[in-house]
Amino acid sequence: MSTSRFARLRLGGLGAAAIAALMISAGGFGAGAEEATETLESIPPGEAEQSREVSKLTTEAQTKRAEHVPEQHGQILRGVHPKSHGCVRATFMVDEHLDPTYQVGLFATPGRTYEAWLRYSNAAVLREDDLEADDPAQPDLRSNGSRGMAIKLLDVDGEILNQDQGHSNQDFLMINTPQFAFANVRDYLRLNRALMLSETADSGAAFFLPLKLKSEGQPLPKGSDPVFGDLFLDFDEAVDLANTKRTLDVINKEIKTRTVRNPLEVQYFGAAPFGFGPDRAMKVSAAPCMPREQEPFATVVKGDPSPNYLQEALTATMLGNDEVCFDFMIQVRSGADLEVEHIENATTLWPDEAENYQRVARIIIPVPQDPTAADVVEQCEAMAFSPWNALAAHQPLGGINRLRQPVYIESARHRGALGTY
Numbered sequence: 001m002s003t004s005r006f007a008r009l010r011l012g013g014l015g016a017a018a019i020a021a022l023m024i025s026a027g028g029f030g031a032g033a034e035e036a037t038e039t040l041e042s043i044p045p046g047e048a049e050q051s052r053e054v055s056k057l058t059t060e061a062q063t064k065r066a067e068h069v070p071e072q073h074g075q076i077l078r079g080v081h082p083k084s085h086g087c088v089r090a091t092f093m094v095d096e097h098l099d100p101t102y103q104v105g106l107f108a109t110p111g112r113t114y115e116a117w118l119r120y121s122n123a124a125v126l127r128e129d130d131l132e133a134d135d136p137a138q139p140d141l142r143s144n145g146s147r148g149m150a151i152k153l154l155d156v157d158g159e160i161l162n163q164d165q166g167h168s169n170q171d172f173l174m175i176n177t178p179q180f181a182f183a184n185v186r187d188y189l190r191l192n193r194a195l196m197l198s199e200t201a202d203s204g205a206a207f208f209l210p211l212k213l214k215s216e217g218q219p220l221p222k223g224s225d226p227v228f229g230d231l232f233l234d235f236d237e238a239v240d241l242a243n244t245k246r247t248l249d250v251i252n253k254e255i256k257t258r259t260v261r262n263p264l265e266v267q268y269f270g271a272a273p274f275g276f277g278p279d280r281a282m283k284v285s286a287a288p289c290m291p292r293e294q295e296p297f298a299t300v301v302k303g304d305p306s307p308n309y310l311q312e313a314l315t316a317t318m319l320g321n322d323e324v325c326f327d328f329m330i331q332v333r334s335g336a337d338l339e340v341e342h343i344e345n346a347t348t349l350w351p352d353e354a355e356n357y358q359r360v361a362r363i364i365i366p367v368p369q370d371p372t373a374a375d376v377v378e379q380c381e382a383m384a385f386s387p388w389n390a391l392a393a394h395q396p397l398g399g400i401n402r403l404r405q406p407v408y409i410e411s412a413r414h415r416g417a418l419g420t421y
């Protein structure tokens, strides 16, 4: 791994039953011009230690699930996104007439093509039905979770941050909402502590307990607690209650409202920011070339979709005759246009974010191909994606991304993912 090209500033301070399923839906349960880049990241004190604890809890949770979820038959799976709808081969082609402004890093050569793998997934930490009932008492009220599309571009040119099994690959990991549900490392640690309170490490209900206690006018436990472990250790009401509310908002207003009829038919977002050369930041998104409106949630539920309806829809499209493609889009801002929150808080949208994506490449998925073929399924399991499998020009930025560097390596190592590309 190369040394970080981004200098990092240290700043002082940092400016219930149905909830379990909400958390699962939420994805966890879901260089060079040093002067300019110093303004891009701001690392709060204590973050490295918090990251180490999240890494440890991630592998402990993987083991817990392998031991206590009968359907896993002892198998250790991905820490998040273990359920795959399928992997497909694709070609990623940089636009032939790309504006020189965007000819940086991966996009330096207009018309350059890369071979690619795509993996479609549910973010939920267990391999469960695509639509799950939050509450056993209301089996018809089923919840819509966060969906993922991971892209692996093979053999890219240039300085690489993490070698991918000895290869210079560029990964982009995307979800179907522009905001991630957790702001920063501090929040993600609280989520992980909450997950570990349940036997199969899949219920994040306790993460939201502070909101419930506050709304009932009850005091919050202080320090380590016999029931809640370290959940309330260092809990700062002023900062943490507001962030917890924000997480709930992203889940309820974004994740739960975006129905997906077919994983190949919706837009995906990187959500967190990445470098664009030494002194700028980019966000990425991929949208179907020919958008198809998704049915309202009520009608998806009424159709009583099968437990694996997303895999079935994806497979049917891939075995058909119509080629599938995505526009790969980015937006780029300089540090001067961005506030600390725009880099360090992954629940934040950039100003006018939705209107500013520019197409820079096209992803072409040839048909027919069979994502259910045994060799493809095996390859899909063995692959390990990470936002740090990246060109130095596209270094992941912000607390949530810094956290992902150790955690993805640990999760992949723990499940023995040794993909060959």
Ligand code: HEM
Binding pocket: 027, 054, 058, 077, 078, 079, 080, 081, 119, 120, 121, 148, 149, 150, 173, 174, 175, 180, 188, 269, 270, 271, 272, 346, 383, 384, 385, 400, 401, 403, 404, 407, 408, 411, 412, 415, 417
């Ligand atoms: C912007 C925020 C995030 C996005 C968009 C995102 C997206 C994804 C996607 C799409 C996958 C599936 C990759 C595959 O198909 O193999 C994935 C896997 C994973 N994510 Fe994230 N994620 C985010 C944040 C996080 C955070 C903060 C953590 C924890 C620190 C995390 C932990 C994991 C783990 C452990 C895996 C499985 C890795 C493996 O075993 O190969 N993610 N993520």
